[in-house]
Amino acid sequence: MDWNSWLPVFIVLSSLLPGLLIFSLAEHRFALRTTLNLGGVLVKLLLVAWMWQGVKAGEDYYFELPFLPGGSFILHGDALSLQFVLLSSVLWLVTTLYAIGYLEGSPLRSRFFGYFSLCVSATVGLALSGNLISFVLFYELLTLATFPLVVHRGTVESLRAGRRYLAYTISGGVVLMLGAALLHSLTGSPVFMPGGYLSPLLAEHSGLLMLAFVLLITGLGVKAALLPLHGWLPEAMVAPAPVSALLHAVAVVKAGAFGIVRVVYDVFGVDVMQQLDLTWPLVMLASATILYGSWRALQQQDLKRRLAYSTVSQVSYVTLGVAMLGPVAAVGGLVHLVHQGVMKITLFFCAGNFAETLGIHKIRELNGVGRRMPLSSIAFTLGACGMIGLPATAGMISKWYLASGALDAGYPLVLLVLLTSSALNAMYFLPVIYRIWCLPAGDWPAPKQLSRRFETHWMLLLPPVITAVLIVLMGLLAGTDLSPLSWSKLIVEREFSYD
Amino acid sequence: MTELQTLLWPGADFAVPEGPVALWFGFTLLLWLCAGLYSFSTINQRKVLYWSSFSLAMVGNLLLLLAQDVLGFYLGFALMSLSAYGLVIHSGKGAARRAGRLYLQLAIFGELLLFAALLLRVDAADGALAISDLQAAALTPLTLSLLLLGFGLKAGFFPLHIWLPQAHPAAPAPASAVLSGAMIKAGLFGLWQFIPAGDGLLLLWLPWLLVLCFSSAFFGALLALLHRKTKVVLAYSSVSQMGYLLLALVLYWSSPADYQAQAAWLLVWYACHHALLKSALFLAAGTASSYRLQSWHWLALLWPLVSLTALPLSSGAAVKYGLKQELGQGIFANWSLLPGLLTIGALSTALLAWHLLALLREQHQPTKPKLPSTASFSWLVLVLASLSMPWWLTQLQPLWWQALQPAGILAAGWPVLLAAGLYWWWQHGGRPLPASWQDPVSPALGWSLWLKSCYQTQSSRQQAWPPPQWRKQERRANRWLTQQALLPLASSTLLAVILLLWLLS
Amino acid sequence: MNFALAAVLLPLLAAVLALCWRRQAARLVWLSTLFSLLLALAALWQVVTFGPASMQLGGWQTGLAIRWQLNELSALLLLMTALIHSLVASYSLSQWRDAGLSADFWPLSALLQSALSSLFLSVDLFNWYVTLELLGLAAVALVLLSGKKALQAAMRYLLLSLAASLCYLLGVALLYGHYGWLDVPQLAVAISEEPVDHRLALWLITAGLMLKAALWPLHVWLPAAHAAAPAPVSALLSALVVKGPLFMLYMIWSQLAGPELAVTGSWLFLLTGSMALVVGGWSALRTPYAKVMVAYSTVAQLGYGLLALGLMLHLTDPAFTQALFIFVLAHALAKTSTFLAVGEMQLRLGGKRLSTFRGASQTMPLAMFAVAVAGGSLIGLPPSGGFVAKWQLLLPLWQHSQLWWLLPVILAGTLLSAAYIFRLVVLAFNRAKPVRPDFAPALLPQWLALLPALLVWMLAFASGSLLSWLGG
Amino acid sequence: MSGDFWFDALLGLLLLLLALATILARQLAAAVMLYVVFGLMLALAWARLGAADLALAEAAIGAGLTGALLFSALARQPKSLAPAQGAGRVERLPALLLCSAISAVLGWTLWQLPLQPQHSQLPAALEQLGSSGTEHLVTAVLLNFRAWDTLLELLVLLLALLGTRLVAAPEPAALQHWPLARQWSKRLLPLLVLVAFFVLWRGATAPGGAFQAGALLAAALVVLRLNGQLPALRFDFWWVRALILAGVLAFLLAGLLSLWLNWQPEQAAQWLRWPLPLAKGLILLIELSATLAIGLTLTLLVVGERKELGA
């Protein structure tokens, strides 16, 4: 059997099979479940590294299965998909560790980790999907796999959040399907090609193409939390911390952003977008989301809700970067896809630690946490500085490329938007850091002594530290070829053809 | 060191500084060491917040001097300005926290402006990240104003100084010494590095900058007189001195090509002179407020004042003379008014010095504990460095000698004497200042509070969409449909469908 | 053709034998369903390899004798009937002792299967009348199996289906009066030669069949009947019995309607389809009872069948025929799984209302998973069969701008179906106060309920060959 | 204006009047009575229209058995049932309008029907009659040309019985037997049985056949049962079940036999194609078993008690 074509399948299966096995495990089989979980993660990382090195050397990984007439089920490992796969695999390892620590002793863990693995395999499948139909397929599976995680606690609020989440994502998925059907009726569903495959249709179907674009972007906009469709994200914060960490920092939100990148570059292509003059509405929408998200984050008193609204605004950076169609802006957008994931997951881990160890949910309860939980607080501070875009962090790199891309692509107003957004970020993150470090500690709402030597359970502490270090490394060592920045440059110059 | 680029962030490049920048790096390093030594003995070591901010600020300050690329410089600059916040709020009192908040808001605002400015410059130089490449690109009004604002907010001359008189008094003595001595100079260093001298637009704006310098100089000095606390007076004196430093920079920009190297050196000398004397004065003020001043302390205190008022024998005299000389070189050669303004400046600085001396003597309480020896040693090192400046700076000696000529002594001497007379008359004879003018509270704190309120508002929870209360009507409709009317309704619909369709087709 | 004939006769024989040996009835009928499944597969294989075949019953020439036509379409429908019957038979075999299902279920379901198979095969109008009548009576008898609570619903169902059959018979009589043919293809030839105004006949037949297939305006009898019936019966009713008349509507309207009548017919089906989607969906969303919700979902989903039929008449594009019968197949599998799972849960958790399903994902995870997966196909999420049907329905729509209003209707229908499916799924995740079954529920019935759901979930991957066979 | 015209006109009007009276009668018993008369008049109409078989069947099944069914249902109705109150005038008007419109449309369409049909299956049926094994056309169509319909129809009858078993209707009130009727039924039974089998035998050549014979047989059995002279025909007895299933079984066996007889290896088999020499015998066998089955089933349907039906 041809290894090159089956590798993508194995990557998707490497989290699917453990997931299905875990479903069948009884609740007390702790050891087996952890080995399955971590084993799946490590195997996936190995395979991804193998494919990463292959793609760098120019290999082609292509798997095809007959699915619908005119559009088959394709898994295609190219540079862009690999970046997202690498991001989700690494963060899945970290989050699994965190989840095992977080859910110590709570019921229904087999079900949780089962759906957890399904969700990651859906994300990876979505990244590797080679044409629009397979993308829609994994997009829907992602919704179904993430829903049980959002309602894992089973309380009334989590159910209400779950309903709202489903209402948004299912209708988004359906609208996306409508768009895909429209394009499929025009040209079938060929493989994603750099420069898109719609230019021959431009002459007589421009109206339909615009409608398709609106449908696709609305469908993807739900998961990418664009302005009017972001309502579900803050509500979904009621989910347990590892869920809100992985899903709302990496899997679900990034799936939407990744989808927009695919649609803009590999379906429509740069020149079709310009001829149909579709770029400025997307830029306006993304900018509006950025500002709105940050402004609403200011008003939130609950820590996780503030982080959620900050996610709403940060993810639109990616959309903004991609929508400006400039090569530098594209690099900025793609690199921010990775950086925001790592930074936001750190913040969610720390928020989870504060909630789990000291029972802190509101921001005013954070006074003086720096003394009680120094490591988590440092990680939180680094994450926050990254979000604001202070130098020496990953946030700075992506903001720098986005801004210079904006100038290069001829959108000076976007620079203003980025600056205001950074100011707003500072306004809602710095008071939190100020409370953590500079105010005397009151008595904690529900203090728990989770571990003798460290401030909290080691499994809860290690992940945020790892990702915090990653933030700084990605910021400082952005030049190395391992860094997401150079990988994004490789993607842009290899896949987004600018003639 | 190009291979750094492949390791660190894109365009990362550091170089050992030589020429004027080396001196700048030298006195900054000296300042940080002395302040570190002083605070080592006076500030308790377990204050993690203070020490982490102190070390981060130091690293940032030194980094920005070494950086050859834009991102490196910006990294150092941001690190320094943001971590200085930790120093300002160290004491934890209400005033310190308010000053800290104002400082941080303005620092962040300055940061963003600088970010935009650097971006526009890099874009103008189409993507080149080395600072040297940026010099070639032409300045646009937007970029220039952003640069001036960004670095000005850090340098603290007249219109952008509002945070300085609040932050320095709130910070502990060594911190404010470093703040005044090294950190605000970084703003000036930025202006010097990023604004190319020969730019056409710059030459157009120079007269306005000149006005800015002198207004900052006079404003700082006069306002200092209104205040009773020594640290506030010193802060305002820094504002006025920054005016003079900006003047040196303006002269550097306006000087002809051949004279530019000399002008650069003059700028650095002035910066070094001011750094040493201001940090010594701040240490002195700090010591005066919480320790007993021994006799030799008074001497160590007097020499910076002498140097401040540019009396002969001091580095101040040499630098001031150099400044007068330079006035005559560039495009301002024919502006006759400038030398006069300089002398008025000297007069106001002298007045300020006397005011300061009076305040220090007033505050002196013999009952306070003795200053620890390491702290006094570091203070002494600073004073000696300032004292011996003409010696280890050989190029400064010709100017120093000329300042010692009788004409120089006379020119430097009369303003000090006149100021002494005026101050004595004002304190003892003339009408005292009306009470409302004493220690005026700056309106900036009010604005900062207003800004904080608008970003920490309470959000009202939106009410979930109420589910429709149709249960009653539905139950009635179902009961009617299933009990009585199902059969007649269904059969009549059947027939109606047939009839309707027959009519329609 | 032999395999198809055997597939019809085997259940008939099994029914008769089941009436003779009442004790062995269950195993006998169960075996007959499995064998008929194999026979149906063989028939499909035969049609695919040797092409369509037809048989005059009794060897007389066409017109006089009843004609059976076996093409890919009827072979597939035969296979669907056999598959659903074997699934339902094995489900009821595994749990009829605790569900208290009376032994009469077996002969009746065998008769139902043979009636349906002969309906899908024959192309004779009067033979359709007799099989339709047989279907109706068997269905009413099956509904009566759950005793007292089903009397009212069964009685109404019987009376209305009798009235509908009479309308259908009157239509057939008029057609015979005009053209003299009972054989549909021959009748089509006769109509095309010298067309006579046979509008009333066609409308009578259509109204009769619409009532039998519970299509929107004439659907009021269905929710009560399907909800009152025992679980396996309501699965059979919703999945198969409702599809027989729909198949007849397709055969009649695709061959007998003249061009201008087809336009009016298409507007009828489009409007009723849209109303079915919206009204059916809304009623499913609002009803507090679980099985009534699933029944209303049938009414809603039939809306898609109507839309496909209407579009096929309007735009004469074969894609819509494919969409119609992929929908019939996918809906049959999905509805069987939903009804079996909901029935099983209702039996174990002991309660008609939806609130008894609180926390079902903990207490009966397999059944809940079956409902979710089958629900995925009802909504039309990829890669399920429902998705393929909707996909085929959507593709040709984009070019015809005058039918733009169908897109929001389909979108509304999908969202409503998502609403009522996930209403149940979200309730199942409520861990606050789960309703506990009194003893460990048996796993086999839940696995059998899950099997059709998994089949329909993977249907998209087999859609290539399916669509080519339904190219029709 | 020959006598026929007046006869048909009168018969038609009478049918309409009887139908109206049945629907609008206040008491239910009167409605049932009027319906039975309507059935008889209808049989007369069939005879008038040249459908002798149908007249016989209508008289036996339509009027006779359906009437008996209605009366037994009437007997089972609980007395305490409050008379259903008639709906108000408003509701009556729309129904009236709708029905009159429908009948007008139907009448207008029927009026359009051509008096001479361009095509019908009659000529083809007549020429094939010779090779069908019977002389009488209706029997040939029923048991040869469209035998499958008849098999399904027998299944419908069986299904009706199975359904009634499931329903387990309430027992009618106990009857006190009228001695005159008992004597009368004892004399009548042999005659009825004889006529039934005569009608069955004649079906091969002239109007008659399994259904009419079955109906007569059922009538005989019903009369016996109502007079209490017939033991319970319990469904659980194997021979009762065998008899009920006789019709369907005979059909299936005959079909399988014919399949086996004219089996050609590569040719497609043809279902229900009686081999010519055996056709007459097979048809007769099927007719006989169908008669018995129909007779017993109808009896159980009309007068079957709960214990008999083995609910």
Add this chain to the structure above:
Amino acid sequence: MSLVHWYLLIAAGLWGIGCYGLIRGPELLRRIIALNLMGAAVFLVMVTLAARTDPADGVLHALVLTGLVVAVSATAFALALVARTLSESA
């Protein structure tokens, strides 16, 4: 106005009366009678159509006969069902 037309009109009238009975008839039994009337109407249509040719069309007669048997069995089942429903509700 030949014999065939006359009987067809009568059949149309019967159908209308049957429908009215089905919709309006208050009692269930009356509705079953109405159904039988509609059945009779349909069979009358078929028999009249058969009578249009000189030897009446035997095929139609067979169909009507099958229809009759189906009608009877359906009526029997319906009556049993109605009887049980009424006894339950009383």
